[in-house]
Amino acid sequence: MSRPAPGPYVSPPSLAAAALPEYVARYGASVLDLDRAVAAAPGPPDLIDLTHGDTRAFLPPDWALRGFDTGAADNTEAYTAYRGSASVREVLAPRVAALLGRPVDAARELIVTPGSQGALFATLSALVGPGDVVMLADPDYFMNERITRYLGGQIVRAAPVMSADGLLEFSSEDMVRIAAVLPKVMLLSNPNNPLGGVYTAAAVEQLAAIARAADATVVVDQLYCRLIFGAATYTHLSALPGMAERTITLLGPSKTESMSGYRVGLGVGPPAVVDQMERVLSLASLRTGGYSQQVLRGWLQDDRDWLAERTVAHEKLRDEVVERLRAIPGVAVQPPAGSSYVFPDCSAVDGPYGDDDHALTIAFKQAGALVSPGYQFGPAGRGRFRINFSQDHDRLSTALDRITGVFR
Amino acid sequence: MSRPAPGPYVSPPSLAAAALPEYVARYGASVLDLDRAVAAAPGPPDLIDLTHGDTRAFLPPDWALRGFDTGAADNTEAYTAYRGSASVREVLAPRVAALLGRPVDAARELIVTPGSQGALFATLSALVGPGDVVMLADPDYFMNERITRYLGGQIVRAAPVMSADGLLEFSSEDMVRIAAVLPKVMLLSNPNNPLGGVYTAAAVEQLAAIARAADATVVVDQLYCRLIFGAATYTHLSALPGMAERTITLLGPSKTESMSGYRVGLGVGPPAVVDQMERVLSLASLRTGGYSQQVLRGWLQDDRDWLAERTVAHEKLRDEVVERLRAIPGVAVQPPAGSSYVFPDCSAVDGPYGDDDHALTIAFKQAGALVSPGYQFGPAGRGRFRINFSQDHDRLSTALDRITGVFR
Numbered sequence: 033m034s035r036p037a038p039g040p041y042v043s044p045p046s047l048a049a050a051a052l053p054e055y056v057a058r059y060g061a062s063v064l065d066l067d068r069a070v071a072a073a074p075g076p077p078d079l080i081d082l083t084h085g086d087t088r089a090f091l092p093p094d095w096a097l098r099g100f101d102t103g104a105a106d107n108t109e110a111y112t113a114y115r116g117s118a119s120v121r122e123v124l125a126p127r128v129a130a131l132l133g134r135p136v137d138a139a140r141e142l143i144v145t146p147g148s149q150g151a152l153f154a155t156l157s158a159l160v161g162p163g164d165v166v167m168l169a170d171p172d173y174f175m176n177e178r179i180t181r182y183l184g185g186q187i188v189r190a191a192p193v194m195s196a197d198g199l200l201e202f203s204s205e206d207m208v209r210i211a212a213v214l215p216k217v218m219l220l221s222n223p224n225n226p227l228g229g230v231y232t233a234a235a236v237e238q239l240a241a242i243a244r245a246a247d248a249t250v251v252v253d254q255l256y257c258r259l260i261f262g263a264a265t266y267t268h269l270s271a272l273p274g275m276a277e278r279t280i281t282l283l284g285p286s287k288t289e290s291m292s293g294y295r296v297g298l299g300v301g302p303p304a305v306v307d308q309m310e311r312v313l314s315l316a317s318l319r320t321g322g323y324s325q326q327v328l329r330g331w332l333q334d335d336r337d338w339l340a341e342r343t344v345a346h347e348k349l350r351d352e353v354v355e356r357l358r359a360i361p362g363v364a365v366q367p368p369a370g371s372s373y374v375f376p377d378c379s380a381v382d383g384p385y386g387d388d389d390h391a392l393t394i395a396f397k398q399a400g401a402l403v404s405p406g407y408q409f410g411p412a413g414r415g416r417f418r419i420n421f422s423q424d425h426d427r428l429s430t431a432l433d434r435i436t437g438v439f440r
Numbered sequence: 441m442s443r444p445a446p447g448p449y450v451s452p453p454s455l456a457a458a459a460l461p462e463y464v465a466r467y468g469a470s471v472l473d474l475d476r477a478v479a480a481a482p483g484p485p486d487l488i489d490l491t492h493g494d495t496r497a498f499l500p501p502d503w504a505l506r507g508f509d510t511g512a513a514d515n516t517e518a519y520t521a522y523r524g525s526a527s528v529r530e531v532l533a534p535r536v537a538a539l540l541g542r543p544v545d546a547a548r549e550l551i552v553t554p555g556s557q558g559a560l561f562a563t564l565s566a567l568v569g570p571g572d573v574v575m576l577a578d579p580d581y582f583m584n585e586r587i588t589r590y591l592g593g594q595i596v597r598a599a600p601v602m603s604a605d606g607l608l609e610f611s612s613e614d615m616v617r618i619a620a621v622l623p624k625v626m627l628l629s630n631p632n633n634p635l636g637g638v639y640t641a642a643a644v645e646q647l648a649a650i651a652r653a654a655d656a657t658v659v660v661d662q663l664y665c666r667l668i669f670g671a672a673t674y675t676h677l678s679a680l681p682g683m684a685e686r687t688i689t690l691l692g693p694s695k696t697e698s699m700s701g702y703r704v705g706l707g708v709g710p711p712a713v714v715d716q717m718e719r720v721l722s723l724a725s726l727r728t729g730g731y732s733q734q735v736l737r738g739w740l741q742d743d744r745d746w747l748a749e750r751t752v753a754h755e756k757l758r759d760e761v762v763e764r765l766r767a768i769p770g771v772a773v774q775p776p777a778g779s780s781y782v783f784p785d786c787s788a789v790d791g792p793y794g795d796d797d798h799a800l801t802i803a804f805k806q807a808g809a810l811v812s813p814g815y816q817f818g819p820a821g822r823g824r825f826r827i828n829f830s831q832d833h834d835r836l837s838t839a840l841d842r843i844t845g846v847f848r
Contacts, residue, residue: 100512101509107496107500110700111701146725147726182723293729294729321701322703324703324729
């Protein structure tokens with residue numbers, strides 16, 4: 033169980049092999065080839081894109097652009113420390129601490145990154161080397177697997193099971209299996225992308241226990257941790273006993289606040305890992321845009337009412353999307369307890385496309401609705417597709433008409 | 441001479457070993473340790489930072505913030521293709537073609553990156569694998585060596601010689617040696633950072649001839665190619681016969697236009713390399729900030745008068761800096777033909793610090809002027825230091841007083 037100190041290891045990757053071998057076998061092509069086929073498929077001029085949120089339906093808060101403009105006018109932070117402006121980190125640390133329920137040291141435990149993707153890449157580069165065992169949830173954000181493979185990590189998967197109320201737990205078989213392989217890194221999003229499920233307190237505690245026993249580091253993508261519906265409660269992993277020193281939490285305003293266009297995110301983790309993340313970041317892009325960093329001064333501050341309103345609006349859309357999808361014979365979908373994703377299961381559908389998520393995606397696109405095919409999220413994504421329902425209501429409704437039409 | 445197709449290879453790196461072994465031997469520490477010692481050294485509250493340009497002395501053009509604000513208000517390009525907005529690339533391609541003197545295909549040969557650093561990292565990740573031979577100029581931008589070592593490349597160095605009028609050529613001995621090792625990649629900045637020298641047409645043609653003969657790819661960082669003084673002429677490498685298909689040119693508005701705070705740059709290269717760069721970029725940060733990309737719509741357009749004014753202002757500062765530094769007994773400095781850097785040579789100085797660029801940097805800092813120590817730029821940087829003279833005139837003058845005082 034003694035491992036070398038964390039370092040930014042990387043290995044000769046093959047991005048073509050970032051494909052899922054299972055899908056290569058099934059389709060005779062790599063994931064990238066499948067993606068290219070989707071991109072090349074014709075769609076109508078009024079194609080409705082449900083692969084990401086519509087930032088014109090849910091606008092970024094006013095303080096975002098104001099913060100950028102103030103930063104650009106002041107113009108004293110075009111060049112910041114690679115890990116981000118010291119004063120921005122000072123402002124954020126107590127707010128992040130309040131969100132996570134644990135102390136956060138602004139100087140040593142916080143790094144500002146180009147989106148939470150920048151934090152994900154820097155974290156994994158700091159932790160994963162050739163042959164290192166990495167636990168991934170299945171399904172999960174497609175870049176988790178792609179970056180892990182790029183770095184030469186060995187993947188073991190655990191499949192969360194979603195309850196009728198949108199909560200997630202792993203099976204005890206999966207947890208026993210994961211504990212036995214002594215993963216170096218455990219990586220997952222919570223709420224899960226694409227399921228939208230929220231891990232129960234028991235599930236999070238179980239992950240923490242395995243991490244402590246295996247001396248593993250946990251990377252938890254909490255991009256959607258503020259967009260939680262109804263009575264669901266959210267458990268912050270790094271606040272559990274002994275976990276702050278072995279957890280890197282990824283945060284950012286790209287989703288709930290619709291601020292993807294600013295490319296800012298945060299990593300929160302133990303100082304040694306944050307130091308290595310900073311070195312990777314300095315190589316990859318020096319630093320996060322100096323003016324974009326300034327928008328974070330407005331984040332996580334006095335926004336209870338704003339967040340409640342945004343959450344209710346998304347919950348309504350969720351309910352409508354779930355109802356509409358359930359009306360399609362053979363389609364099963366659980367209402368997610370968080371995020372803005374649904375991940376319907378078409379494996380019981382009869383029809384020309386069956387449960388082929390790639391063929392279905394192309395058929396949806398031709399009908400005028402662009403979704404994310406299930407294969408992108410791992411083997412458990414087969415026969416499913418992802419909708420981001422952070423959309424204008426009427427456009428979403430039209431897209432659902434088109435999707436429904438494909439099944440007829 | 442047959443090599444595998446370009447792929448984003450990476451190797452187990454040691455960032456501590458990104459140090460220059462020569463300096464480790466000399467100082468008993470890594471470059472990072474030396475840098476930390478500089479960072480930890482005390483400086484007065486009114487420390488004047490000459491390690492980068494002052495973006496308040498030379499402001500970004502008005503169109504920059506206007507472009508960002510328009511992009512944020514319009515808000516249709518928060519999510520662009522990973523290689524950047526198609527319409528931004530369409531706008532830029534003809535302007536970049538005019539600058540470089542060669543055709544540029546907007547769809548296949550252009551990628552928008554988080555600063556030119558993002559383009560540098562993506563390019564080298566696409567081209568350099570463990571053991572690959574990479575030619576670096578010595579001295580050159582310190583990240584060139586750091587990224588090459590991170591990727592496991594083997595470094596061979598060629599030392600440009602600067603003429604009295606700030607032009608650069610390699611010795612024929614160096615060129616024969618480089619040609620003989622058949623480098624896979626040749627990497628250099630032109631104008632050279634830190635020398636500020638501009639490679640002559642003959643030098644650029646010689647590099648091109650070696651690249652063609654060795655089937656090498658050339659990566660040329662042209663960040664400063666528009667800030668050229670007096671009668672000096674600039675030769676664009678990718679416009680030479682047979683070079684467009686083996687050259688990646690890195691460009692951006694961070695320096696001449698003082699737009700570092702927006703973090704946007706460009707890579708221009710053959711389609712196969714640009715495809716690989718896009719994959720690396722997608723892993724590292726998905727894409728360049730969507731709104732920041734929009735500022736490029738204003739770049740390289742109708743700015744002849746603006747550029748002439750900015751060039752003259754920098755030329756004046758250059759002349760004054762060179763004169764002031766030459767007045768210090770033992771200090772030698774050539775006036776650069778481009779960029780905003782001077783790289784004075786202190787190797788003949790008597791005094792408590794001798795030619796120790798690390799000790800000198802700390803002494804300057806204590807006196808109130810922060811410079812970049814020569815060791816950062818390679819073995820040829822020993823006994824030198826870099827000043828970025830894109831500064832407010834009076835502050836620069838005060839900093840030069842302080843530097844001069846250290847030599848007394």
